[in-house]
Amino acid sequence: MTDRRVRRATPDDALAVRRLVDGALLEVGDVESRIDDGDVLVATEPRPTAAGETRRVLGAVVLETPVRGETKGVHVAAIAVHRRHRGRGIGTDLLETALERAGALTANFDADVRPFYESLGFDVESIAEGRYRGVQRLESGTERQDDERGRS
16 A cells, blocks of 8 residues: 655655656656646655655646636646656556546647556547547546545
């Protein structure tokens, strides 16, 4: 059992988020501004230290609002999970939390991550050779407003 949490990023998370997105070769612009705007979620878990315990950032999702042509929802500008922690449901936790908060998500992505988005119920369509667009919406009235969500 893990004590993983997904929460809104804080300014203290900026370096970790920048390292994640840079390591994944993703462009998101000014990370600090996006954090200040509330457009970044991070997945964290406890990390023991000599001074006690801190929480390390395992993954991040950077969002853009609003979705073009939509009155509600956000676009996934980037999602990255630390290489050592992939395959543990962290990306899923990040996108499910974003979906619960926004009510609708869109994402543009390459063919190699298409199965990931389809596994989360995104409706996927081709937009160019090897590129796809996915859309996922929650049923009305199921959005969450709380700032932290735990996953086992």
